[in-house]
Amino acid sequence: MKKYDTPLIDELEKGPWPSFVTEMKKAAKNNEMANDAVGHLEKCFKTKVGYWKHGGIVGVLGYGGGVIGRYSEIGDEFPGVAHFHTVRINQPSGFFYTSAALREICDIWDKYGSGLTNVHGSTGDLVLLGTKTEALEAIFAEYSSRGWDLGGSGSALRTPSCCIGPGRCEWSNYDTLDLSYALTQEFQDEIHRPTFAYKFKIKMSGCACDCVASLARADMSIIGTWKGKIEVNQDEVKNYAKNGMDINAEIVNMCPTQCISYDGKALKINDAECSRCMHCITRMTKALRPSGERGATICIGSKAPIVVGSLLSWVIVPFIKVEPPYTELKDLVRKIWEWWDDNAKPRERIGEVIEMKGMRSFLEGIGQSPIPQQIKEPRKDPFMFYTEDDMAAFKAKEAEEKKTGKFKF
Amino acid sequence: MALPQRKTDIGPPHYKQFLPPVIQKNYGKWKYHEITDPGLMVHVGESGDKLWTVRVASPRILSTATIREHCDLADKYCGGFFRYTTRNNVEFLVSDEKQVEPLRKDLTKRGFKMGGIGSGISNVVHTQGWVHCHSACTDASGLVKSMMDELMPYFESKRLPNKVRLAVACCVNMCGAVHCSDIAVVAVHTKVPTIAHENFKNMCELPTVIGSCPTRAISPDPANKSVKINAEKCMYCGNCFTVCPPISIKDPERDGVAIVVGGKVNSLRSNPKFSKLVIPYISNEPPRWPKVVAAIKHIVEVYAKNARKHERVGEWIERIGWERFFSLTGIDFTFQCIDDFTFMRDTMRTSSTFKW
Numbered sequence: 001m002k003k004y005d006t007p008l009i010d011e012l013e014k015g016p017w018p019s020f021v022t023e024m025k026k027a028a029k030n031n032e033m034a035n036d037a038v039g040h041l042e043k044c045f046k047t048k049v050g051y052w053k054h055g056g057i058v059g060v061l062g063y064g065g066g067v068i069g070r071y072s073e074i075g076d077e078f079p080g081v082a083h084f085h086t087v088r089i090n091q092p093s094g095f096f097y098t099s100a101a102l103r104e105i106c107d108i109w110d111k112y113g114s115g116l117t118n119v120h121g122s123t124g125d126l127v128l129l130g131t132k133t134e135a136l137e138a139i140f141a142e143y144s145s146r147g148w149d150l151g152g153s154g155s156a157l158r159t160p161s162c163c164i165g166p167g168r169c170e171w172s173n174y175d176t177l178d179l180s181y182a183l184t185q186e187f188q189d190e191i192h193r194p195t196f197a198y199k200f201k202i203k204m205s206g207c208a209c210d211c212v213a214s215l216a217r218a219d220m221s222i223i224g225t226w227k228g229k230i231e232v233n234q235d236e237v238k239n240y241a242k243n244g245m246d247i248n249a250e251i252v253n254m255c256p257t258q259c260i261s262y263d264g265k266a267l268k269i270n271d272a273e274c275s276r277c278m279h280c281i282t283r284m285t286k287a288l289r290p291s292g293e294r295g296a297t298i299c300i301g302s303k304a305p306i307v308v309g310s311l312l313s314w315v316i317v318p319f320i321k322v323e324p325p326y327t328e329l330k331d332l333v334r335k336i337w338e339w340w341d342d343n344a345k346p347r348e349r350i351g352e353v354i355e356m357k358g359m360r361s362f363l364e365g366i367g368q369s370p371i372p373q374q375i376k377e378p379r380k381d382p383f384m385f386y387t388e389d390d391m392a393a394f395k396a397k398e399a400e401e402k403k404t405g406k407f408k409f
Numbered sequence: 410m411a412l413p414q415r416k417t418d419i420g421p422p423h424y425k426q427f428l429p430p431v432i433q434k435n436y437g438k439w440k441y442h443e444i445t446d447p448g449l450m451v452h453v454g455e456s457g458d459k460l461w462t463v464r465v466a467s468p469r470i471l472s473t474a475t476i477r478e479h480c481d482l483a484d485k486y487c488g489g490f491f492r493y494t495t496r497n498n499v500e501f502l503v504s505d506e507k508q509v510e511p512l513r514k515d516l517t518k519r520g521f522k523m524g525g526i527g528s529g530i531s532n533v534v535h536t537q538g539w540v541h542c543h544s545a546c547t548d549a550s551g552l553v554k555s556m557m558d559e560l561m562p563y564f565e566s567k568r569l570p571n572k573v574r575l576a577v578a579c580c581v582n583m584c585g586a587v588h589c590s591d592i593a594v595v596a597v598h599t600k601v602p603t604i605a606h607e608n609f610k611n612m613c614e615l616p617t618v619i620g621s622c623p624t625r626a627i628s629p630d631p632a633n634k635s636v637k638i639n640a641e642k643c644m645y646c647g648n649c650f651t652v653c654p655p656i657s658i659k660d661p662e663r664d665g666v667a668i669v670v671g672g673k674v675n676s677l678r679s680n681p682k683f684s685k686l687v688i689p690y691i692s693n694e695p696p697r698w699p700k701v702v703a704a705i706k707h708i709v710e711v712y713a714k715n716a717r718k719h720e721r722v723g724e725w726i727e728r729i730g731w732e733r734f735f736s737l738t739g740i741d742f743t744f745q746c747i748d749d750f751t752f753m754r755d756t757m758r759t760s761s762t763f764k765w
Contacts, residue, residue: 011696012551015558016522020468020550027472044539044548045695048661052543054654062417070541090420096427099480099489106473115473119493122534122584129541138412145413147422166437167428168452168460175437177424188418208676212495215681216589216674254719256678279677285441304583306648307623309751312681346617
């Protein structure tokens with residue numbers, strides 16, 4: 001095996017943070033592909049440019065995604081990375097594993113690939129970095145026969161992902177692990193066979209802490225919330241005060257709706273005015289917890305800056321129950337896709353299409369009524385559409401008022 | 410040897426089989442948790458059962474050898490059960506308190522770094538960079554390693570007013586939630602792309618290329634059977650390069666990074682926020698990017714000194730005002746910081762009340 005001189009990336013083996021270069025070299029010890037990946041990276045550091053070509057179309061029979069073709073422009077110099085494709089393995093909900101399961105994944109990958117991985121990729125898949133086209137069918141047969149499947153890529157539903165939820169969190173308002181699994185199973189075809197205008201991501205967080213950043217990077221963000229009171233354990237409140245918490249400064253004054261008061265003895269919450277932001281609950285986890293009806297808020301449209309700027313997801317359904325078999329939620333997903341499919345040009349994310357076509361078109365398309373919880377503030381300009389039906393409704397209301405002698409605004 | 414029979418559309422294995430018995434028993438019935446130190450927390454169930462989590466740093470790029478080491482440790486101390494986090498840390502799930510200290514000792518002996526929980530700096534969300542991406546204009550893993558070597562105390566022990574979420578994107582595609590991080594690095598191009606006209610007609614679709622441009626800088630060039638780019642409109646996003654390989658935008662001397670601050674994804678106290686540009690350009694300086702590292706460390710230190718307890722970077726800046734952020738940090742304010750893309754009307758000041 002060729003030995004590469006790598007003075008630049010060797011610098012990144014120094015220092016306390018774990019080194020990815022050390023990882024690449026570990027894999028390179030007995031793997032030709034990983035060894036050339038090390039030499040290839042040193043060249044990037046030396047010349048300050050990358051050498052990977054645009055992805056090519058490679059994959060496994062019957063699937064249109066899950067494998068991302070990657071070729072080097074300088075494959076002659078580094079034949080081990082001439083092909084260096086990525087394989088996305090759909091992660092289990094919440095990234096939980098057993099040692100036996102991960103060893104199985106490693107055994108297969110050592111046999112057919114570079115021995116390099118990303119645990120995990122940004123979308124959530126367990127990413128296997130670097131293999132050759134001819135190994136793909138064998139890799140797929142080995143993994144799928146043992147119960148592992150590929151994740152999404154391209155213009156498809158991308159692998160859904162979720163926070164740890166009820167597995168290890170007291171704040172989760174629905175079963176994120178189960179919903180992620182259920183949606184992944186329900187939409188296997190949409191994950192494996194790209195038929196959308198562009199990518200579509202679904203991410204699930206159990207509360208407003210949003211540990212999977214769904215509001216910032218999922219076309220559909222499903223964020224857990226509740227409708228009942230925040231239960232207060234006054235003994236634990238006293239303990240927090242005793243242990244040095246300045247409850248007025250840290251809790252009362254930091255409440256965005258100013259719905260908490262504290263008189264030095266008891267903490268009171270005006271639950272009707274609470275916006276469920278989670279600040280007080282996360283700071284006083286032993287004293288405060290949500291109660292009552294649980295469910296989720298559905299938001300739509302977030303994405304990174306390409307093409308016309310970043311978007312955060314917009315609230316479309318303020319509250320939905322999230323309980324197996326999740327029929328209402330699955331129907332909503334299908335309606336959203338149908339509207340998107342009818343209105344999108346190629347490579348348009350749903351948030352961009354909503355901006356172009358207007359939120360009204362989208363909400364009507366999926367059968368949602370307008371309600372104030374969807375907006376931060378109403379329209380500022382007086383330029384607006386009135387349909388014939390809108391006008392008929394306004395006129396009918398006024399006719400009714402004339403009859404009853406009472407205005408209804 | 411014959412291959413096993415492939416199966417399709419089976420989805421991932423069911424998560425239940427990977428949950429340790431203590432989680433199976435207390436599933437959805439956790440009562441509270443406490444952070445003992447940045448590398449250890451304990452969750453307590455309504456049943457009184459406890460689950461200790463030991464969090465360990467990872468470079469995200471892992472060799473199978475290191476994953477096997479994680480497996481060995483999990484076998485020895487946690488019945489084989491462990492997980493990874495959305496920020497790519499490893500979490501060992503210990504249900505027997507007596508195993509916590511032996512595990513921590515073993516981890517220390519092997520050189521693993523514990524930390525990242527609570528009000529400090531956790532692992533950095535980042536992209537592939539030169540390691541494996543075609544559109545990278547810097548190396549994400551190299552930047553992360555350089556940053557975290559310097560910020561290590563905030564991972565292992567030192568505390569901040571609140572958590573500081575860091576991210577690195579190796580181009581403006583921003584895979585991962587870089588655009589809503591407390592402090593993030595995004596690699597940028599700074600020059601108009603060049604076009605290999607002779608390859609255009611064989612490799613690119615004209616409407617797709619024109620449609621890919623956010624500033625409508627691209628128009629047809631019938632003479633060359635290609636397109637032309639209006640230099641006065643181009644903002645170097647590279648989206649045209651993504652859809653059309655003959656368009657080239659990489660430039661080793663001009664590619665660099667920008668620093669954005671003040672974003673967050675959760676809704677605690679204030680709404681989720683985008684990160685905003687404060688440093689428009691620093692040259693790419695592999696292997697250690699010293700100026701980028703110094704800038705991030707400086708911003709963290711100014712935040713640590715000035716923010717109130719529980720304020721995230723963006724909340725602190727909103728309280729003191731951006732003009733104060735620039736004066737406190739001493740960062741030069743440049744034209745790039747004024748939005749001339751899509752958000753100008755929302756971001757210019759519309760009152761005469763501000764601080765000197």
